[in-house]
């Protein structure tokens with residue numbers, strides 16, 4: 127279900143001005159998630175649904191100045207039929223490149239979208255060390271499978287929100303072997319000032335210097351460009 131639309135964004139599709147479409151619902155429960163309204167069913171039900179026709183009409187209006195469309199969430203791959211229809215119509219009616227943001231938990235959905243050439247770029251999140259994915263209600267084996275599906279088929283970036291409770295040098299070392307093939311790894315500053323899914327855990331926040339130290343450390347472990355975001 128589509129639950130949100132932003133007409134113009136300068137930051138969601140690297141190198142492009144984009145429109146952003148938000149899907150509701152998520153199978154993960156990351157304590158640091160600040161899209162609480164899009165994740166918790168009891169909140170989600172109060173957000174009106176937006177139809178594909180309406181979304182396409184809004185994109186059409188902006189076609190002159192946007193150069194891409196981002197589909198994000200929540201987790202868009204939980205709605206494979208709607209996602210496919212939306213992507214097919216974007217391709218057919220406005221012919222814009224599509225970036226998909228995903229937690230990587232649905233490799234079979236991504237595989238079928240790639241088969242139909244519906245996705246131009248993927249951002250996949252690495253949220254914690256593999257053995258800690260169950261704390262997010264995830265399973266890193268699915269992320270690994272998604273990586274094997276996308277590597278060599280579509281450009282992708284790995285995004286890491288640097289939440290101290292989950293990500294330190296030690297965790298980056300464990301995740302580094304899974305980063306090869308990415309166009310870049312983006313370490314994003316975790317802003318600890320918003321309402322989060324689990325306010326009871328002390329998640330912490332890194333200083334700009336600490337984030338630079340994580341970046342330098344990771345650069346020593348991978349052959350992929352590492353960038354910092356929102357620092």
Ligand code: SF4
Nearest residue numbers: 152154156159200229
């Ligand atoms: S995967 Fe994303 S949307 Fe889902 S709970 Fe985690 S941070 Fe929130």
